[in-house]
Amino acid sequence: MKLNMFPLIAVIISLAIPAVAAERHMMQSLVPADKLADARALMNPLPKSPEVVKEGKTLYDGKGACFNCHGKDGDGNGPLAAQLNPSPRNFQHHGFWRHRTEGEIFWVIKNGSPGTSMVGFGGQLTDKEIWSMIQYLRGFAGEHGPGMMGRGQGMGPMMGRDGGMGGMGQGGSRGEMGGMEGMKGCEGEGCPQSNSNP
Template sequence: MKIQDYLSPEELKRLLSALLVVICFIFIAAFFGFTVLPGLRYQAHTATTGTPVKAVQGETGWLDPTDYPAQASQTIPPIDPKTVMTPNPALMARGKAIYAQTCATCHGPDGKGDGPGGTGLTPKPRNFALNAGWKNGTRVEDIYKTLNEGIKGSSMVSYNDLSKKDRMALVHVVQSLGAFDHGTSDPKALAAMEQLFASAGEVIPNRIPVARAVDLLCREYAESHPHPQPQPRTEARP
């Protein structure tokens, strides 16, 4: 006996279509489970301690339970390296604002790795006040690399969705949180960074909330895979 003996062609198509929808939802859930949830582990900690964590609207949304707002794409022209390679009041003010929004939840307001969101993370968030255990190093180019690439095997994700200027602002803020000697930068590495800033602009793409992205994906799939209308079965008569 074959399945065709029990189901009409129309019912078989409906069954396959429903199966594809289920597979689509499983794929979307798995995708966001492996990309978003690692940055949101700290929510479990709030349930065990009873200490509420104030959700702050973040720049990236990946470490922020409130998600990020929709934002239109923008083109940023090349920047003068002199305005970002060394800290200045405007750059530090910008960096502190970004740090408070995107970093303090895990790293703590003073960068000691004691933020409420970092308690449930393994490994623990970096303590910027200590000169030990830094994966990429503590120099300007090292911290910039961490912000640009993230750190595999940890909850430190890449922040390359921030502009290069904003990443440099964070670099200076992170260094300011530790009173130790961060080391002498490699002149070649600094020259390469300066060349990158001065010669290449960047395009910040459109951004929408994750929930909105899931809704659009599901809607597009449903529109491209409409369910066929059930047809009445006709019984074969002897």
């Protein structure tokens, strides 16, 4: 009896496409191309002190209301996330931090991001408050810390707590894609290593 492999291959490919699209979405800058160089040049003037991080958390959970979309844990699975397309960023994803400067993140928080549900908060938050929040957001990436522009050591969780794509799932529930949460503390062989490419 001859086994037709086409249906199996089609299923495998159809399952891989959403994951690849989600990863691509995670790596794309949300700053318009004509503003990108200026955004990347911005530097956070605030130290990563406990006081600054605490202020950032207060803003994230309060005045900024970021948790509604990005989740209490920064995983992109906030209460409103399922209604948004594209899904909110997963700040736990180390690849995201490796491909972003703080200036890009500042620009998006202040100005919003065309083609997404991310509105600008420049009218509600001062520049200092936005920079404080960025210091807090960096902590979502765990022990691999800033990971910005190639300084991180691992990819971290590409999936959310429930196995969803950290707000990146396509259709259906956010728990359909399987989980990779265990990579958060990944070190050594088999763990993605950063490079210095922006």
